[in-house]
Amino acid sequence: MPTTQNIIGFLLLSVVIILVPGPSVLFAIGRALVLGTRAALISVFGNALGVGIQILIVALGLGVLIQQSPDVFFVIKVLGALMIGYLGLKAIWQRKKIDLGGSDLLPSGKTVLSESVVVGITNAKTLVFFIAALPSFVDPSAGNPSAQMLVLGALFLIIGISSDSVYAIAAGKARHWLGGSEKRLANFQGIGGLALALLGLYMLLDALLQ
DSSP: OOOHHHHHHHHHHHHHHHHSOOHHHHHHHHHHHHHOHHHHHHHHHHHHHHHHHHHHHHHTTHHHHHHTOHHHHHHHHHHHHHHHHHHHHHHHHTGGGOOTTOGGGSOOHHHHHHHHHHHHHTOHHHHHHHHHHTGGGOOGGGSOHHHHHHHHHHHHHHHHHHHHHHHHHHHHHHHHHHOOSHHHHHHHHHHHHHHHHHHHHHHHHHHHHO
16 A cells, blocks of 8 residues: 555645646536536546556556657557547537437447547546656555555546546536527537537647647
């Protein structure tokens, strides 16, 4: 187990990183505006599952290999940007297909989950954070370093899921409150899709220009 001091330090750093709106927060909000609260919460958990895979990779020592291979890291960043951009453009394209009584038009929970896992795995922001921060809060004298990093990563996921869920629920409530007509709901879906598309574009430019 990590020392109490290391846990507190990592938690404080995690809170700062998580509360500053980044790809995960904007993704949760965009999905809520596009698909509603339930799908947004599924997206939050799917994204967390993908991030959890990142944590496992870093804890097992593969994170250093990714960090030392610019080409691999570049591909991860580009794939993440393209995935989010695709979901945004898809939402914009399908915004006029909304039927207030037709939930069958929404993607299945399995589809939403799988898409979100991909977004989580390719989130370069969290990958960089884990590579930099997790080893820094490990105390070699306290036991297995990999186990310590997994514990710290689990704490990060708990905070992240809680925070992103609040954003998703709030955005979902706003969508429900203002989406009393098909036209307004279509507009909201378009706004959510645009937000995702712009986020994907920003992430793509960030990857290309670095």
